[in-house]
Amino acid sequence: MKKIKLTYSLIGTFFISFAVSFFRLADLGTDPYTTFNLGASGFLDMGFGLFIMISSLIALILIYFDNRALIGIGTLLNIFIVGNFSDLTLSLYNSYFSEPEGLLIRIIFSLLGLFFISSGVALYTEAKEGVAPYDAFPIILTEKANGRWTYRTSRVIIDVSFSIIGYLLGATLGFNTIITAFFIGPFIQFFRKIFEKDLQTRALRYTSEK
Template sequence: MKKIKIMYSLIGTILIASAVTFFRLASLGTDPYTTFNLGFSMLFNMDFGIFLMYSSLLMLIYVYFVNRALIGIGTLFNIFLVGNLSDVFVSLITNMFGTFEGLFIRIIISVVGILFLSMGAALYIEAKEGVAPYDAMPIILSEKSGLSYRLSRVIIDVSITIIGFSLGAGLGVNTIITAFFLGPFIQFFREIFYKDLNTKELRYSAKE
C-alpha cells in the first residue's frame, strides 16, 4: 500500500507540473503560487524552476517547525520536480508547436490546467506521503484557526496572488478562477480520492 501511495503522490506532482505548463502556455494567467513565483523570479532575474525550489525550501523550514507530519517524499517530489518539469515541458512544447495564438485553444489548455492542478493537489494530499510546503499552508491555517480547508485555501491563494501581481506577474482569468475556486475544486477531488485510497487500503489489509 505504501508503494501505491507514493505512486499516487508522484502522479499528482506530474499533474501539477503539467498544469503549470498549460497555464504558462495559455497566457491567460497562472495559478496563485505560480503567479507568486513568477513575480519573484522576474524580480531577481532567475529561472522560474530555480526560484520555485528556493521559495519552497523556505516554506519547508516553517512547515517543519509547525507540522512536520505534512513532510514526506511527496514534499520532495513537489519541490524538485514541479518547477523544473514545467520548464522542460514548456521548452519542449514551444519548440515543437510554437506559441498558442488562438483564443479557443488557449481556453481549452486553461481548462485542462485547472482540472490537472485540482486533481494533482488532491491526489498527493490524500496519499499522505507529504505535500508541497505551499499546499501545507492552508492545511496549517485550517488546523490553527478552525476555518474550513476551502476558505483557508482561498485566503492563502488570494494573498499570494496580490504579492505576485505587485511584483510584475500578470493576472488573467486563470489567476482569478484559481485564486477563488481552487480550494473548493481540490476539496471536491480530495473526497473522491479519499474514498478510492481507503478502498484500496481495505483490500490490501484484507489480503494480509
C-alpha cells in the same frame, strides 16, 4: 499500501507538471504562487529561480516547526519533478505542434491546467507522503481554524492573498491567476473526497487480503 500511496503522490506530481505546462501554453497569467514569486523577485531585483529556492526553503523551515508530517517524499518529488517535467512536456509539444492561437483554445488549455493542478494536489495530499511547501499552507490554516471553515476556504484565502501580494509587488494578474485563486480550493476539496474514498477502499481490501 505504502506503494499505492507513493503511486498516488507520483501521479499527483506529474499531474501538476501537466498543469504548469498547460498554463504556460495558454499564456494567460500564472497561478497565485508563481505570481507571488514573480512579483517578489522583481521587487527585490533577484533572479526568479533563486527567489523560488529561497522562498521554498523559508516555507519548509516554517512547516517543519509547525507540522513536519507534511514534509516527505512527495515534497521532494514536487521540488525536483514539476519544473523539469513541465519543460520536457513543453519541448515535446513544440516539436510537433505550433503555439496555441486564438483565445478559445488558450482558455481551454487554462481549464485543463485547472483540472490537472486541482486533481494533482488532491492526489498527493490524500496520499499523505508529503506535499509541496506552498500546498502545506492551506492545510495548516485549516488545522488552525479548528473546524471554523473547510480546506476549500483556507485554499482560497491563501491563493487570493498570495495573488494580491504578488500584484502589489509588481506582478501581472491574468485569467489563470483569477480562476486558480478562486477555484483551485473548491476543486481540490472535491477531488480529495473522491481520492479519500478510493484510498479507504484500497486499504480495506489490502487489510482483508493479509
